Amino acid sequence: MPKLRYKDSGEKKKKKKEKKEKKSSRRSRSPSHRAHYKPPVYYENEEGWIPPIDSQKEQDDWNERLFQAMGEDEGSQAFFSQYEDYSSSTKPRNEPSSVNEMTDEEYRRYIEKGMWTKQNAEAIALEEKRKEEKEKRRKKREEEKARQDAAEAEARRVAAVYDQLRKLQKNAESRGTYEEKWATLDKAETITQKSMVWPCRGIIPTLQNIREFLINPQDSTKENRLRLRREQLRYHPDKILQRVLPKFKGTTEEQEKLKMRVNEVSGWLNELWTEMNHK
Structure with a gap:
């Protein structure tokens, strides 16, 4: 049994x-x-019995x-x-x-x-300290670059001022020579293409050359207007051609070039006059 x-x-x-x-x-x-904790089991697995579950309590x-x-x-x-x-x-x-x-x-x-x-x-x-040092180096580079840029800008400004002064001095000397050339041109018996006088420092006149030659920033607006007005009357196409063509010695082609250059200079003088009166 x-x-x-x-x-x-x-x-x-x-x-x-x-x-x-x-x-x-x-x-x-x-x-x-x-990290791998598992809650203990408070019951034995018995066939046919389901333990109560309280997830919140666990x-x-x-x-x-x-x-x-x-x-x-x-x-x-x-x-x-x-x-x-x-x-x-x-x-x-x-x-x-x-x-x-x-x-x-x-x-x-x-x-x-x-x-x-x-x-x-x-x-x-250590990482925060490294970042702070990196930020300090970056700011130092930026400050150094800003100082260099400021120094270069100041050097360019000074150079531009000296360049402008040299131009003004040369223009003043050129204007004195310019009036002497016109006096010589009026006394000359013959006028060629090379001996023709233009209101600029260079041989070939341009709008910028004429502006720099006649407009002086150190002079008053009234003085610049009087100077510009005198040149407008001098280079009026009808007046200057009557003054120059009778003495001009050159080919027909050179005469046509002279007339075209006179018209260009007269047009640029009128443009400068318009700019000055609209400021």
Whole structure:
């Protein structure tokens, strides 16, 4: 006759349960097992029996064990005090304004970030120092470049001033020579293409050459207008051709070039007069 088997007494199950709880508690406090912690099973798998599930209670137990373990490693009050100030001025966009408004997952990430920051404080400080030094070097280069640009701009300005003064001096000398040439031209018995006088420093007149020759920035507007008006009358096509053509010695082609040049100079003088009276 087979022997009868009796179920284990409640005392044996209770000891087995306490043994599992102690083992799981030690694992939850160990940093190496903290991320892989699995809640203990408080029941035995028996056929036909479904244990009750309380997910919220399990989550609360897990959070409590996690915080206890972190408190033992870092010191509970000292550790949590540095993460309690979570003001809205430093929080990223779309994140809760306080710890109480965080979900469990958000709070877990928040704690992990704080722990990582504390553990890597030295590396973070070195990186910030490197960035500050890099920013200082960048600002120093920009300041040096700005000084060089300012110095070059000042040198160009001074050179332009001296260049303008030299032009004015040469123009003044040229105007004196210009009047002497006209006096000689009036006394000459014959006039050639080369001996013709134009209101500019160069041999071939242009609008810019005539402007620089007749308009002196250091003179008053009245003086410049009188000078320009005198040249307008002098180079009026009808007057100058009557004055020059009877003495002009040259081919028909040269005479046509002379007439064309007179018309160009007269037109440029009229343009300068219009510019001056519209300022």
